[in-house]
Amino acid sequence: MTLRAVLVGILALTVVAGPSVARVQAAGEIFIPLLVYRTGPYAPNGIPIANGASDYFTLVNERDGGINTVKIAFEECEDQYDTKQGVECYERLKAKNPVLVNPYSTGITYQLIPKAPVDKIVVHSMGYGMTATADGRWFPWVFNFPMTYWSQASAFVKYVAQQEGGMDKLKGKKIAHIFHNSPYGKEANPTLEDLARRHAFELTLLAVDHPGQEQKATWLQIRRLNPDWIYISGWGVMNQVAVKEAGSIGVKMDRVVGNWWTGTETDVIPAGDAAKGYKSMAFTAPGAEFKVHQDIFKHVYDKGKGAYGNDRAKVGEVLYNRMVVNAMLNVEAIRTAMTKYGNKPLTGEQVRWGFENLNITDKRLEELGMKGMMRPLRVTCENHEGNGLAFVQQWDGKKWNVVSDWIEPIRDVVRPKLEAEAVAEAKKLNYTMRDCAKEK
Amino acid sequence: MSDLLYMVLVAPFKDMAGSPAFLVEVLIGGVFAGLMYSLVALGFVLIYKASGVFNFAQGVMVLFAALTLVGLLERGAPVVVALALTAAVMVGLAYAIERVVLRPLVNQPQIILFMATIGLNFFLEGFGEMAWGANVKKLDIGIPDRSFIVRGVQINELELTAAVTAAVLVTLLALFFQTTRIGLALRAVADDHEAALSIGIPLKTIWVVVWSVAGVVAIVAGLMWGAKSGVQFSLSLIALKALPVLILGGFESVPGAIVGGLIIGVGEKLGEVYWGPLVGGAIENWFAYVLALAFLLVRPQGLFGEKIIERV
Numbered sequence: 001m002t003l004r005a006v007l008v009g010i011l012a013l014t015v016v017a018g019p020s021v022a023r024v025q026a027a028g029e030i031f032i033p034l035l036v037y038r039t040g041p042y043a044p045n046g047i048p049i050a051n052g053a054s055d056y057f058t059l060v061n062e063r064d065g066g067i068n069t070v071k072i073a074f075e076e077c078e079d080q081y082d083t084k085q086g087v088e089c090y091e092r093l094k095a096k097n098p099v100l101v102n103p104y105s106t107g108i109t110y111q112l113i114p115k116a117p118v119d120k121i122v123v124h125s126m127g128y129g130m131t132a133t134a135d136g137r138w139f140p141w142v143f144n145f146p147m148t149y150w151s152q153a154s155a156f157v158k159y160v161a162q163q164e165g166g167m168d169k170l171k172g173k174k175i176a177h178i179f180h181n182s183p184y185g186k187e188a189n190p191t192l193e194d195l196a197r198r199h200a201f202e203l204t205l206l207a208v209d210h211p212g213q214e215q216k217a218t219w220l221q222i223r224r225l226n227p228d229w230i231y232i233s234g235w236g237v238m239n240q241v242a243v244k245e246a247g248s249i250g251v252k253m254d255r256v257v258g259n260w261w262t263g264t265e266t267d268v269i270p271a272g273d274a275a276k277g278y279k280s281m282a283f284t285a286p287g288a289e290f291k292v293h294q295d296i297f298k299h300v301y302d303k304g305k306g307a308y309g310n311d312r313a314k315v316g317e318v319l320y321n322r323m324v325v326n327a328m329l330n331v332e333a334i335r336t337a338m339t340k341y342g343n344k345p346l347t348g349e350q351v352r353w354g355f356e357n358l359n360i361t362d363k364r365l366e367e368l369g370m371k372g373m374m375r376p377l378r379v380t381c382e383n384h385e386g387n388g389l390a391f392v393q394q395w396d397g398k399k400w401n402v403v404s405d406w407i408e409p410i411r412d413v414v415r416p417k418l419e420a421e422a423v424a425e426a427k428k429l430n431y432t433m434r435d436c437a438k439e440k
Numbered sequence: 441m442s443d444l445l446y447m448v449l450v451a452p453f454k455d456m457a458g459s460p461a462f463l464v465e466v467l468i469g470g471v472f473a474g475l476m477y478s479l480v481a482l483g484f485v486l487i488y489k490a491s492g493v494f495n496f497a498q499g500v501m502v503l504f505a506a507l508t509l510v511g512l513l514e515r516g517a518p519v520v521v522a523l524a525l526t527a528a529v530m531v532g533l534a535y536a537i538e539r540v541v542l543r544p545l546v547n548q549p550q551i552i553l554f555m556a557t558i559g560l561n562f563f564l565e566g567f568g569e570m571a572w573g574a575n576v577k578k579l580d581i582g583i584p585d586r587s588f589i590v591r592g593v594q595i596n597e598l599e600l601t602a603a604v605t606a607a608v609l610v611t612l613l614a615l616f617f618q619t620t621r622i623g624l625a626l627r628a629v630a631d632d633h634e635a636a637l638s639i640g641i642p643l644k645t646i647w648v649v650v651w652s653v654a655g656v657v658a659i660v661a662g663l664m665w666g667a668k669s670g671v672q673f674s675l676s677l678i679a680l681k682a683l684p685v686l687i688l689g690g691f692e693s694v695p696g697a698i699v700g701g702l703i704i705g706v707g708e709k710l711g712e713v714y715w716g717p718l719v720g721g722a723i724e725n726w727f728a729y730v731l732a733l734a735f736l737l738v739r740p741q742g743l744f745g746e747k748i749i750e751r752v
Contacts, residue, residue, distance in 0.1 A: 038574065039566075039569055039574060040673060041672070041673045041674040041676075041677065043569070043574035043575075043673060044574060044575050044576045044672060047574060047575070181721075181722040205720075205721070206721055207720060207721040207722035208722060209722040209724065209725040209726075211674050211677050213665070213669055213674060213675075213677060213678055213681070214473055214476075214681065214724075216469045216470075216472075216473050216709060217466075217469070217708070217709045217712035217713050217716070217724055218712075218721075220462075220465060220466055220469055220709070220713055221713060223465070223594065224459075224462055236674060237669055237670075237672060237674035237677075240576060240669050240670045240672070241668065241669045244585070244668065244669065244670075247585075248585055248586065248587055248596050248598070249587055249594060249596075250587060266575070266576045269576065269578050269670070270576055270577075270578045270579075270669060270670025272578060272580065272585075274585065
């Protein structure tokens, strides 16, 4: 066989094999597609997210025999964090009758929002996507609990105020927002601008173009501006470069706060000691000390089914834990739906009801081995964001530590803006508002 | 209208005059960034000079070199050994590319060779990911990354090191091309494969040499960019930063890659800092291309490119 024939053979096998399949669906199971990015420039973020989902769904199947004995079937499709490929993955896996999808990309979420009511598939964009979809009266099929970008931005401002000694102390302070020049990166701007007007702080917006490998001009402007606080909304390499630049120009790192997508292990490790003191927002706690992790080790990794194989050290990283919580919320929403529709494979419409009536109490979190990993959460017909809270974590050079109490977003500012935006966005899609009172 | 003209044509220059130390800092930042782009552009230039091929895989070669280096360092190899082994890997890669990709395509149209480098790009990306993993890796070979102040101007040690390294590398390459027999042979091959073969220039050897040199340049570029942002797959995207440098400097000119890099680096930093805020910022990526296109309109072959004269 010639070298060329061997190469052609390998190529053909690669094409035929297609994306990796974690577990295929069988009759009597409930199917959840996983849009993942294990390869490409965003893989360092995509891998812990994909592994968190895989490990938690495997845990539920192995430990509990599924959700109330109904097994979860899940299948990965590689999208490289590319919107076009993500939509292709969604369309391909739609044939397997999924009940929900976690796009894990704001770009893909925007594309799936109009498809959700047509395909009857719930879109759960946990802490990302379009903020306006938190108004469930206009967007019944989309959920972004436990928090949105706007709530997060308001929680950041509240944290700054706490550190400065009160909301009145914000007056005259300089805050810079360095953001990825994309719909995701810009999401926080309207809220920050509104709060800047209300509390008289000076806001400077600095956009960084994709991918963000070179940010010298941005940090030169920061050096000249000398802001009191810096807020960063980045993703991928932009985060590592931003943290490194901040460290190298001598900014006080405990006054640099990333949003919850700008605060992972990956973001700080390349900067070494310079990253010490850097902070980020979060809504799920880091670390592998929770009971759920013991369960994951016992029921998944000890059986050789862990997504990280033998590399258990990565279990408990920021994005891994976030996806474990995400997967848990998916499972609990389905479980909630089963209280009404029975312990059997459900339809997307039935699962949507489960999402809308989700109530995760402290007691339930304790039963799940996740007490302290996130706050209790209640979702309603009107409020698809739920009542989530954020906190601030800080990098000590080796690990992330929680350094604040849970912070309530400034809801009286965020909610009216969100409702107005929901009307505007819904009109673009010719949606009509439903009456939640009639559905109670 | 007059306000707009003032904002575009007057205010930025008043700002520069009002804060000269900051202007110097912006210029230095631009020079350093430009030299970093030049490091990547050099790899393109070398291969284009010797084979007339635009190597689509140059960005991935930078990534592959950096991944190999950091992978060896993580496994405990001393820095010097890791550098030597990475150089050996890049030479081996050059040999393999000549044997598997280029040799079967001798005398094929340049577009075919270009397409082959696209294939090479995706192969190297996938192979690198398979061999070394997709995680972001810290690259620490002892280059300091602190800043110091000289007369109110902040200078970063890593960027200064990269600038000096780029300058040394370019000097060595210029000497290599101008004063050695291999350098002369490289230029002959670039002009015409068949003519070079007919006078006894070993085309295969030349290609291996030039791809090896491009591989070594990729190591230096990977080292500097990797130290700046960590070694990760986004490194391959820095090729996008080298394109306007090539358009401006010319595809065949080593000095052009440097001067082009400096013009692009300084131009985009000035544009972003002084004119960017007028349109919401984030203009430096496309501003670099606008700058390059403006030069292209005046000098299609680039600043230092050879003028194309077709006799009919």
